[in-house]
Amino acid sequence: MSYQALARKWRPREFSALVGQDHVVRALTHALETGRLHHAYLFTGTRGVGKTTIARILAKALNCVGPDGQGGVTAAPCNVCAACTAIDAGRFVDYIEMDAASNRGVEEMTQLLERAAYAPTNARYKIYTIDEVHMLTNHAFNAMLKTLEEPPEYVKFILATTDPQKIPVTVLSRCLQFSLKQVPPAAIVERLQHVLGNEGLGATDPAPLRALAHAARGSMRDALSLLDQAIAYAGGVPTADTVRQMLGAIDSSILVRLLDAVADGQTEQVLRLADEMAERGLSFSQALRDLAAFLHRIALTQAVGSVAEDEPDAAELARLAGQLAKEQVQLYYQITLHGRNDLAMAPDEYAGFTMTLLRMMVFAPEVAPAAAGRSAALRASGPLRTTTAGARADRGGPPTRSPEGRGGNGRADRGEGAEQNPVGSDGSWPELAASLPLTGLAREMALRSELVSREGDHLHLRVPVKALADGGNVERVRKALSERLGRAVRLTIETGATNGSTAQARSDQARAAALQEARASIERDPVVRELQQRFGATVDPSSIRPISG
Numbered sequence: 001m002s003y004q005a006l007a008r009k010w011r012p013r014e015f016s017a018l019v020g021q022d023h024v025v026r027a028l029t030h031a032l033e034t035g036r037l038h039h040a041y042l043f044t045g046t047r048g049v050g051k052t053t054i055a056r057i058l059a060k061a062l063n064c065v066g067p068d069g070q071g072g073v074t075a076a077p078c079n080v081c082a083a084c085t086a087i088d089a090g091r092f093v094d095y096i097e098m099d100a101a102s103n104r105g106v107e108e109m110t111q112l113l114e115r116a117a118y119a120p121t122n123a124r125y126k127i128y129t130i131d132e133v134h135m136l137t138n139h140a141f142n143a144m145l146k147t148l149e150e151p152p153e154y155v156k157f158i159l160a161t162t163d164p165q166k167i168p169v170t171v172l173s174r175c176l177q178f179s180l181k182q183v184p185p186a187a188i189v190e191r192l193q194h195v196l197g198n199e200g201l202g203a204t205d206p207a208p209l210r211a212l213a214h215a216a217r218g219s220m221r222d223a224l225s226l227l228d229q230a231i232a233y234a235g236g237v238p239t240a241d242t243v244r245q246m247l248g249a250i251d252s253s254i255l256v257r258l259l260d261a262v263a264d265g266q267t268e269q270v271l272r273l274a275d276e277m278a279e280r281g282l283s284f285s286q287a288l289r290d291l292a293a294f295l296h297r298i299a300l301t302q303a304v305g306s307v308a309e310d311e312p313d314a315a316e317l318a319r320l321a322g323q324l325a326k327e328q329v330q331l332y333y334q335i336t337l338h339g340r341n342d343l344a345m346a347p348d349e350y351a352g353f354t355m356t357l358l359r360m361m362v363f364a365p366e367v368a369p370a371a372a373g374r375s376a377a378l379r380a381s382g383p384l385r386t387t388t389a390g391a392r393a394d395r396g397g398p399p400t401r402s403p404e405g406r407g408g409n410g411r412a413d414r415g416e417g418a419e420q421n422p423v424g425s426d427g428s429w430p431e432l433a434a435s436l437p438l439t440g441l442a443r444e445m446a447l448r449s450e451l452v453s454r455e456g457d458h459l460h461l462r463v464p465v466k467a468l469a470d471g472g473n474v475e476r477v478r479k480a481l482s483e484r485l486g487r488a489v490r491l492t493i494e495t496g497a498t499n500g501s502t503a504q505a506r507s508d509q510a511r512a513a514a515l516q517e518a519r520a521s522i523e524r525d526p527v528v529r530e531l532q533q534r535f536g537a538t539v540d541p542s543s544i545r546p547i548s549g
Helices: 022-034 051-063 082-089 106-116 138-149 185-198 206-216 220-234 240-247 252-264 267-279 284-304 314-323 326-341 349-363 388-394 429-435 440-448 473-485 503-524 526-535
Strands: 040-044 095-099 126-131 155-161 176-179 450-455 458-463 490-495
Touching: 022 051, 022 176, 040 051, 051 082, 051 095, 051 126, 051 155, 095 106, 106 126, 106 138, 185 206, 185 220, 206 220, 206 240, 220 240, 252 267, 252 284, 252 314, 252 326, 252 349, 267 284, 267 349, 284 314, 284 326, 284 349, 326 349, 429 440, 429 473, 429 503, 440 473, 440 503, 473 490, 503 526
Parallel strands: 040 155, 040 176, 095 126, 126 155, 458 490
Antiparallel strands: 450 458
């Protein structure tokens, strides 16, 4: 006998075998037991949640005659009588399934309705099931309206769709509508364990089944198809490694290492991990999806203050939730989503993936340097994170430099006669940097750079993040400076912690001072004081914004 796919072999044949649709089963069971049978049913839901399966079970329940041939309408079809076996086999003459995707015109609908005028051949009810009914044309919908509202007493209509919004309200109002839910991952895992046991493959670690359940995204049919594929891929019982390889998913340990490297500003480690993923043939699109899911779990852990003991990677989740600021997690999550959406427009998936991670590092909030210990508290001084190289500079070690750099930590470059004062007509490098006509990352580089030294028209700058000095940013800043000063300028860039003499730092300080003055002004306001004294009112400091001049 030829092999039968698991999705077909283990398709539920009675209501009790349905998984995740208890609300629908309960309503239909009560209706069948009390005889309150509607003439038209509409089942909605995503793919693989059981719409046509329920339609077949309902058809059997309406036509079952029991093992002895004397039974009536029942909520528990026997699955052994002629009607039940014929419906399961797809050869019951009075059970008609039509795919509206390929039979969507008014001609097909007219032919179907003409047959509805004739009584069943050897059944109690003639059942018409129309799958993907939203694909019917407007003329086809109009043709069926009258028959759908007042069909012959022996005709039942069962409609199924994944997109109920496309069905005319005139049709919806004539049907008893049931919305099927996506099957929860836990229920899918339980069902897959049951299937594996009955297939003679024995019990297995739930980890690979959880991966399959999440990959199925609420579809039991997809989960069984993936299990079929996993068994073939593993040559037997699927394991966590074989399922991960089959799905192109990445190990959660790589996600943890990626987040640690991004949080510490370790660009080389981030790129090394990306190269490792490329060598293993992992999907970068799936990696961004998994990273977003992992960040979501971290955010939930931060929100509730604890992590469930049975949660996968509970220890790492708890650690990252305590070390990363909530603002960081939210920012990383948003950047990950945008990176995945932009992946199709990137030169290749590797470039899109690495740019997403570099973007996290460039725009991450600044926290205390590594020498002071990792902290989840944000600094108000600026939006960039101090890099590991910067931390080494604070401890006296050499910072990382661009290929243009000339060695040392900036102080050794100041030879005899080197000019220590910044450039510009007003003697201020930050103001000159802020005035340059730049955009994007080049402007960010200028705003966040610090002048270390100057020798004639050779400027030595320090930036807090190496990514700012990558690509053409240095050349764009150099050209803008040359045009502003009216002469050719050379730049040497190093990476390290800045001491606050940057345009961005001054801007942040000015904003902080304006905010402090605004709050003080509110506190001094006599109306506010009177409200506080008479009504016990309080002022939310976060709601105060300075008025820009």
